[in-house]
Amino acid sequence: MPSARSQxxxxxxxxxxxxxxxLMNEHGGAVGTSQIAEFLGISPGNLYYHFRNREEILRELFDGLTRDLDEVLRVQPGESIPVERLxxxxxxxxxxxxxxxxFFASATDFISxxxxxxxxxxxxSARSKSYxxxxxxxxxRDAPGLCRPTVRECEHIAETMWVVWVSWPRYSELSMPGQLLGESDIGRGLEQISFLLSPYLDAAYYQKTKRQLHRFVAELQRDKS
Incomplete structure (x- = not known):
């Protein structure tokens, strides 16, 4: 195997x-192919050799997004979910x-x-909610709280979590006009999402989850400062 230096x-x-x-993270979803080519110092023809238009670039990016999230969320029916896994x-x-x-800040424009x-x-979206x-x-099931949700209720909770997750970048941008969005601002959404499960989980399990998430967000905030 070649060393990292020789990759x-x-x-x-x-x-x-x-x-x-x-570029899109920094300037929004309106970035076009000419701006991408200029940023890279390549000709538009070089870019079009690889991608016919911006839509092809976005489709490939979306394929990467789905692979990355599938890897995070993929579980088997009946799989145990300890705190560390959650x-x-x-x-x-x-x-x-x-x-x-x-992508999520401009999703409506992209998919329309x-x-x-x-x-x-x-x-x-359907696959992610299922996971x-x-x-x-x-x-x-592994750490039940006072409330015992039905399968249907678990579907409702999953959908609510998904809505919060996909909406968080836009919400964060609107909450911080004129400011640069940091990873800790995205991470803060974790604590909001995890709170949705609090009535359904054993108190000790939930508190342990909450502490680990808070530590992660605090580290991001320190890195930002």
Whole structure:
């Protein structure tokens, strides 16, 4: 295996992907192909050799987003969900949200312009909510609280969590006009989302989860300052 020092540099295709993520996170979803090419110091023709238009770039980015979140949330029916597993889902989900925050801030615009992306988004949303329901069911089964949610209620909780998760970047931007969004601002949404499960979990289990999430967000805030 080659050492990290000898790893080949990413080709232009991957550089285009990473540049698009960076520019859209910094300047919003209106960034176009000419701005991406200019940022990279390549010709528009070079960019169009790899991607015919901006929509193709966004589709590939979205494929990366779905792979990253699937890896975080993927669980099997009946799988045990100890505190560490639940916390890893929250933190992993926060990191995915931070990397692709531009997509969720501009999702309506993106999917309204691209029918195939809209279909992919609906499938992604349904699959993610299904994973979240399984995670919730496992957690409340392993560490039940005073309230015992039904399967249907777990579906409702999962959908509510999903709505908060996908809406958090836009909410954070609107709450901080004129300020740069930091990873800790995205991470703060973890504590809001985790609170939704508090009535359904054993108090000790929930408090341990809460402490670990608070520690993670506090570390992000220290890094920001």
């Amino acid at each position: 080949p540099k990413p080709g232009n295709r991957q550089r285009i992907i990473e540049a698009t993520v960076k 916390v890893s889902c929250y933190i992993g989900g926060s990191k995915v949200l931070w990397r692709y925050r531009f 312009r691209d029918e195939s992306l809209a279909k992919k988004y609906q499938e992604f 979240m329901r399984l995670i919730i069911q496992g957690a409340v």
